[in-house]
Structures are given as structure tokens and as C-alpha cells.
Amino acid sequence: MRIIIATEINQFFIEVGTLETVLEIKRKIEQIHAIPVAYQILTVCGFELLDGLDMEDYPIVSEGTKIDLTIKPMEPHIIHHPNKMQITVKFSARLINIEVDKTDTVHSLKEKIHIIDNTPIKSMKLFFLGRELNEDFRNLNEYGIREFSEIIVFLKTTNRTKEPPTRKLSFVLQTSSSLLNAATIPLEMKDTSTVNDLKQLLLSRKILPVDDYLFIHRQRIMRDSCSLRWHGVENGDQLYVFKGTVSRSGYV
Template structure:
């Protein structure tokens, strides 16, 4: 399919495949425009496309979709070359696979966990991150505080919990559902529901209450497509957050 890359008043087309990594798109843009990959930010509807994901992880992107390209401030796109960027690559190791991820030394342990959750779906509360044999325990601390640098390897373990800790009682959470411009004129809908409700429960509730018409929907939380069979708690939805809903289905490939 062909998407359009938009940067200010300048735009150009790009052919992409469903399994093309976001990083590969950035690499092609670097070759075309001379903008370093680390200085690029690609987004759609205000959500950044995450390094480590593929085009098929964003089913809202289809033929003709416009993707916004922004360049980090002070990057002299039309002038002299910028000093080297502070961002660097690390390896995140799971039990059965590894992924490469771009981070900033000022990123916190918490923000790293959120990025891992977006890519892998691992519940944030169950993550234990280790670097050089030491756990990254303080979530507010920066990655530079723990000495992470280029090509560092962070290992992800799942915390063992008692059943009481793993399955606390259900609770009501209040959040917002933001519809796309094609739904209800981009309405913002306040909701309160049990955190053990699944995304499918949420969809059926909205349809039953005639807030949404009968159709197929995709919900997005923190730039990640939500799974219909999983609960809001599993997705890490908290009070005051916003979920985004679009018409459509997630194709399996």
C-alpha cells in the first residue's frame, strides 16, 4: 500500500508492506532526506509510531493514510549537520526472544517499562528489569543513573506473585473514550466500569447503551491496540486515562 509522509508543507508518497518495521521506514526516510533516524518521529492521529513495531500493528493505517514526520528541534534539516544525537540502542531480552529499542538516557525505568508493554504486552506491574545483574528498582530514576549505554542489554523477568496479589478485587475505574472524526463527530465519552471488564465487554456496553452503533471496533490505549479478550486491568488502564476507538478489525496477517 502507499502512504503519504507529511512534514510541514512538504509531502511525498512511500510504498510500504504490512510487515515493514517502523525502523525500516525511518531508514528509507534517512536515505531520501538525509535526516538521521534518531531525529525522526512518525505519528498518526497524534500517536507516535513505535520503533520495534510493524505496519500491521497499526490496522488504522491503510492505503492513502497520511503519516506525520517531525524532526527534533534544532535539527538543521536544511543547514549544517547536527551534533550526534543522545539517543542510543539497547537490547531488551525476554525469555524466548530479543528486541532492539531506542532510548534516551533521560528516560526513566517506568517509561522503559511502558515502551516494553507497548511492544510486548507484558503487564507493567509484573515486570522486573535487570541490567548487569542488578534490578532497576526505582522507577523514577533515569536509565543513565543505572549506567545504561549503547548496546546495553536489559533482561525482563516476570515477578512471582501470590494469588491474592496477582488477582486483587475488582474496582471501578473512570476514564474517557475518544471517538474518531468518523464516529459521533469525534466525541469524548466519560465512562465508569469494572477494571476486570474485557474490551469486548466495553464494546458491547457501548453498543447496548446506543452510544456506538452495531459494528466492529478497535480500541487503542497508550499507542497499543487492545485485545478484545483481555481486561482493562490487563491493559493497565487507570483512572483518568483516555482510550481511542476506531471502526475496524485487527487482521491476523
């Protein structure tokens, strides 16, 4: 499909495939316009496009979509090792920042967390963008983890079948410009509530008219049958709602 890449001073067209990753698109831009990949930030509708994802992960991107390209200022005096990156590890009540290698495995990340925070490795369950990092020997970059990514840590109990206690979440739902004049709606739900529960709540309160909707959290489409906890939603987070459905061919 043909999309528009817009900078502050001009815009140009580029052909991309639905299975092309954001990183591959950035490389095309680098080849054509000599803008280094490391200094490119691509956004659409306020969402930053993440390097490890492809166009099928962003159903709001279709033929003729305009993607904004922001060029980060180059700072030659800062020396940054190309294989190192800073990530944030988030517990229920605290945050820690960790420097990792892009080739680090999930298990080596758990070891670093253990060294810094003394959390038992066997007690950790790590999540990124709602997806559990459940294969210890996969590299972090295989999960799409990059500079400044946020990893959420759940701690297992001694009873492996026991889930963390249910808690209430306060979050904000932002509608698109085609819904309710881009309203901001504060909501409170249990973290075990599913996205479908959220949808039914909005319909029952007549906040949204009866229609098909999809929800987005941290640049990822949310699954109807999965809970807010599964998606990594935390207090104060912002969710977005758009009209439409997701099919194999993209956003409908």
C-alpha cells in the same frame, strides 16, 4: 503499499511493506532525505508510530495513508550516549525515572528498580503496552521499549494465584471523526472488565450503533478478550474507538 509522508513544508511518497517496522521506514526517510532517524517523529491520526512495531500493528495505516513527519530540533550542545535511554517505571501510586542501556535485559531492569526502590525482584511483574515482560533474559529493545517508554509494575502477593484487588477505573473514550462527531465520553469500569465488556456497555447504552469496532490504547490495538488491567489502562487514560475489525491482512 504506497503511503504519503507529510512535513510542514512538503510531502512525498514512499513504498513500505506491512511487515516493515517503523524504524525501517525512518531509515528509508534518512537515506532519501538525510533526516537523521533520531530526529524523526511519525504520527497518524494523532498516534505516534513506535519504532519497535510494524505496519500490521497499525491497521489504520493502508494504501495512500498520510503519515505526518515532525522533525525534532537538533541540540548539538546536549551529549547523549547512543546506548542510554530514560524510561519511566510506574507503580500503583508513584513514578520513578530510570536510565537504562538499550541492551539491558528485563532482569537487569528489575535489579535497577530494586536498587532504587527496594522492591523485591521476585515480587515484580513488569508490563509494557499491556504485554508482560515475562522473559527475564530478553533485551528491552526486543519488546519495543525505547526512550521515555513507560513500564508498569505489578507486585505479586505471597499467594501466587492471587490477583491484585479489583478497582474501578475512570477513563475517557475518544471516538473517531466518523463516529458521533469525534465525541469525548467519560467512562468508569472495573479494571477486570474486558474490552468486549466495554464494547457491550457502549452498545447497551446506545452510545455506539451496532457495528464492528476496534479500540486503541497507547498506540496499540486492544484485544477483545483481555481486561483493561491486562492492557495497562490507568485512571485518566484515553482510549480511542474506530469502526472496523482486525484480520491477518490488516484493518477492515
